[in-house]
Amino acid sequence: MPRITEMIKGFLPTLILFFCLPGLVQAAMITDKSFGEEDNQIVVDFASAVDREVAATTENYIVYEESDPDIRLQLERVEVAEDGKSAILYFAEPLNTLKTHVVTIRNLTPATVESVKVSKSYLGYLFSILIGAMLINNFVFTKYLGLCVFFGTSKRKDTAKGMGITFTIVIVVSAVMSWFFYQFILKPFDLNFLQIVVFIGLVSLTVQAVDTVLRKINPVLFNAFGVYLVLVIANCIIIAVPLILADNEYNFFESFMLSFGAGGGFLLALYLMSSVRERIELANIPPTFKGIPIAFVVAGQFALAFLGFSGLSLF
Amino acid sequence: MATDKSSFQLVINGILNENPIFRLVLSMCPAVGISTTVMNGLMLGIAVLFVQVFSSVTIAIFKNVIHPRIRIPTYTLTIATWVTVIDMVLAAYLPEAYAKMGIFVKLIVAFAIITMRLEMFASKESVDASFWDGIGMGLGFMAGMVALGFVRELLGLGTLLGYDVLGFQPLLFFVLPFAGFFVVGLMMGFFNYIEVVYKRSKARQA
Structure with missing residues (x-):
């Protein structure tokens, strides 16, 4: 994760500057x-x-x-x-x-x-959507979505990283496309009942497109991430995000931030979980609890810990 | 290539040997998210049963005209169509229960169990067998949800299907949302334990 912390460090001064600027050009009284x-x-x-x-x-x-x-x-x-x-x-x-x-x-x-x-500040509001989707309303630990894939791919750190990154890319692309379809086709023509069919169709399309493009452009990357692409479709989060966007009437930037936060939150959850499960492998656990059952208990403890974020309000 | 199992065996297989929640560990989102009461489990179970049976039958009918390379998108769109149907029916006739289940009815479209049964079973077997397999899987899912709801509602609220059974609330912990993880984990461990004991006693008899 060091790269992400560096990114945040670089981002913060810009953010602070943005908030201070209106103060400098303030009117008289x-x-x-x-x-x-x-x-x-x-x-x-x-x-x-x-x-x-x-x-x-x-x-x-x-x-x-x-x-x-x-x-x-x-x-x-x-x-x-x-x-x-x-x-x-x-x-x-x-x-x-x-x-x-x-x-x-x-x-x-x-x-x-x-x-x-x-x-x-609007930027602050966007940032709060991002943090909200990532930590406060983490899709895995506080909304209980995407669990099949979560338990399936959190056995090792490498798999966790691969799945998390692939998922983030696909969800951002498909959520942005879903937003366009919802705003410019479904809503004007009163076709809201087609939401589920259209959104899941767009997800399949994105997965297929990423698959084809990656295979041609970067075969090395495809070998690393190709296997996870199929799993993306079985993840509830990928269809939950477009439905939330449509329900809340988010605009383009808000949609982007929410989908990015959802993907980042999933990556974070997977990485945390895989770190713990790698250690559990070596621990002395009752045979009836080995594997999935103990993973559920650990996930429950993570969910409890993530409750601590619920009081967090940033801007 | 037809299965040699009878319809009864197919249904029992879905409920016990290949129970979607406790054996295949698929479709865990609703099992953790909304299994707080028996009623919730029952309602979502009915919705999944409907979608599973109709999707299985649809794919079994059209399996010969679906090109293998586009089979997964075809399955997804078939499921999405039936989910839209049950979503609108529930919203129209059972608005209260629908509001409680929230987004989960729409999310049936992404449940791994349904796609998996279409891929593993309905795309190879006859319409008849696919129908019974769908019934079995749907009932198995419903049984898992009801079992979870039973434990959580009884221990958390002291009620069953809304009726007061115990007269007091033993452990409020169990109806809190995150407790779903603990309950699922502990029940899986419990079922594994029963299996171990059962096998041991059988080995002793033999």
Whole structure:
């Protein structure tokens, strides 16, 4: 795994830079704004101390979602900090924090109107989909999918790596194709009942195409990964991901991130499991539990450990 | 090339000797994911039985016109068609049970057991034998699911099919989702143990 950790290390500074950038080009009076800890709060920071009475008046605020400017959100109260440099806006109902909110404040300095957009960073949102599919909702350990292939190919580390990488490639390609088919053919022509047939057909097609291309272009790679291609089709995850994409109406980038996370999560699960099973081979286990039964018990313990990720929220 | 087994033997073979869950270790996703109650197991068992029987019969009828090189995609599309049928039927007539099973009904299309039986059995045998083999495999899957559901519901909730049997909840642990792994592993070990004991007693008699 060292290569992956290096990739993450290289990726992080770029990410941090991206989040800091909006702060550098901020407008005059309002220096920072974000969603609060609860989902019905917005926190606003001011450049200098403001008149606390003005800032606490709810009539001075207009808040709406960028996509629905006509629907004004009901503001319950505003709490201004002692030094007058920040305020917390409390709303009557929880906000949809995935959407961009526009906050307009009047009379902050006499007779001015200042307007800012509050949103979670979209890149951060995409990243949270990736991490969600990989760890928090790991398809193997918390959704219990793809188990046949999981137990079949986790005996040795080499097989685990080969299967995981092949699977990741196929799932990303097939999920992207499924997204195109769903958005531009199934939905416009009202053919949603054909979802299962179309998605599984696309998966077969991808597997067959990867098989043919790999055989011609790189026979060495084909010898290493060819055997796993057939198994990909018997993996529930490969059909579950397109169905989830269709249900949630994800856009292209979100679909890509979800399928990539699903593949990466499967690779991670396989690698962890194969590391343990290589050691179990040498352990003294009751004969009736040898092989598959003990593997299930180990997988159960992994599932328990992965429950620990459920509290993780990144952005 | 026809099998010499009678229809009864084929059904028993699916339930005991080649039980999909405990013997072939195929289609484990639902066995772990939604075997929390007997009812769930029964419902998904019925769906799988339907898909298995109809796919087996379809392939057995058309086996002579399917080119060997495209047989796997053909099987997949056949299964997908029958899964779509049962998916829509369940959604229309049993919406409550359907909501509980969630995505798993649609995922029957990727269950290894069905493709494997088409490849190993239905593509070689007669329509009649394939029908009974499908029944056997479907019932075997259902039996496995119900057995798991029985253990988990009884030990976790103290109920069976929703009726209160024990009057208290012994171990809530068993109905929690991840416990599926432990229950499947322990039950497999238990069945292996019974087999060992059975063989030993037989050897002693002989």
